[in-house]
Amino acid sequence: MSRKRRRQKKHHLEPESQERWLVTYSDLITLLLVFFIVLYSMSQIQNEKFNALMDSLRTVFQGDAILSETSMTPTSQNNDLSSMPIKEDDSDHDKNKEKNEEKLDKLYLKLQDYIKENRLGNEIKLTNLQRGVQLTFRERILFDLGEARIKQQAFPILEKVGGILKTVPNEISIEGHTDNNQFRGTSKYASNWELSGTRSRTVMLFLINHDKLHPERLHFVGYGEYKPVAKNDTKAHQAMNRRVNIIVLR
Known part of the structure; x- marks a missing residue:
């Protein structure tokens, strides 16, 4: 069972x-x-x-x-x-760029007004370039022929220009140019390079000492005869090539 x-x-x-x-x-x-x-x-x-x-x-x-x-x-x-890495926002960079452009536009207008008010259009040329705002000083307003010492009557002009340049923080390039005339043995400068470089250096030191521009903003260049704006075929064209440019860089 x-x-x-x-x-x-x-x-x-x-x-x-x-x-x-x-x-x-x-x-x-x-x-x-x-x-x-x-x-x-x-x-x-x-x-x-x-x-x-x-x-x-x-x-x-x-x-x-x-x-x-x-x-x-x-x-x-x-x-x-x-x-995780955060992608950098370019908006701040764009805003700073726009503010800088506005400051350069105001600088251009101030320099333009100064040149017009003092009837310096024949001696100083103002140009708005892609690289920056450029002031071109003809030789005769700043220097005697073949010399690198600034004329006494040019002091007030450079002081006024330097005061306007202080309104922006941009770097400034000071560039000297000459014609293609060769120096004789009696000249104190060995070449056009040396003369153009000494002139641009003299203008730079003037802006530092008289207008108190910060030295880290400035640099100078001497191009000699190798960047002419006109052919050196006449005395008038040679005078156009003898110049100093002050460029407020973008």
């Missing part, structure tokens, strides 16, 4: 035990589905978070725990964002 009951009990248990693998299989399918969904949603995640996710998933499959909450907390996200 007891054997018969055991057979009946065994008969009732066998179908149930045969279906248990379906539970395990369904759990495995569910975990795999979650795994691929998380992978898809985290496709843009950084490597550190991805590694943390993989470690947590390994823990899940080992039966120890589910995903660690600390791997995806807001704090860790903020830390990751703070470590």
Whole structure:
């Protein structure tokens, strides 16, 4: 009798035990589905978070725990964002550039008014160039022929111009030029280069000493005869080439 009951009990248990693998299989399918969904949603995640996710998933499959909450907390996200490089905004640069252009426009108008009021149009030429605002001084207003000492009557002009130049912080290039006449042995300057460089240096030092322009804003160049504005075929054209340019650079 007891054997018969055991057979009946065994008969009732066998179908149930045969279906248990379906539970395990369904759990495995569910975990795999979650795994691929998380992978898809985290496709843009950084490597550190991805590694943390993989470690947590390994823990899940080992039966120890589910995903660690600390791997995806807001704090860790903020830390990751703070470590990411921030693209520099060019808006501030554009604003500064616009302000600088406005200052140069005002500078140009001030210099233009000064030249007109003092009837210096034949001696000083004002030009608005791509590289900056340029003042061109003809030789005769600043220097005697072949000399690099500034004339006494030019002092007030350079002082006034220097005062206007102080209204902007831009760098200033002072550039000397000559004609193509060669120096004789009696000249104190060995070449046109030396004369043009000495003249531009003299103007630079005047602006520093008399107008208190900051030296770091200034530099001087001597081009000699090699950047003429006209052919050296007449005395009038040679006089045009003998000049000093003061350029407020953009």
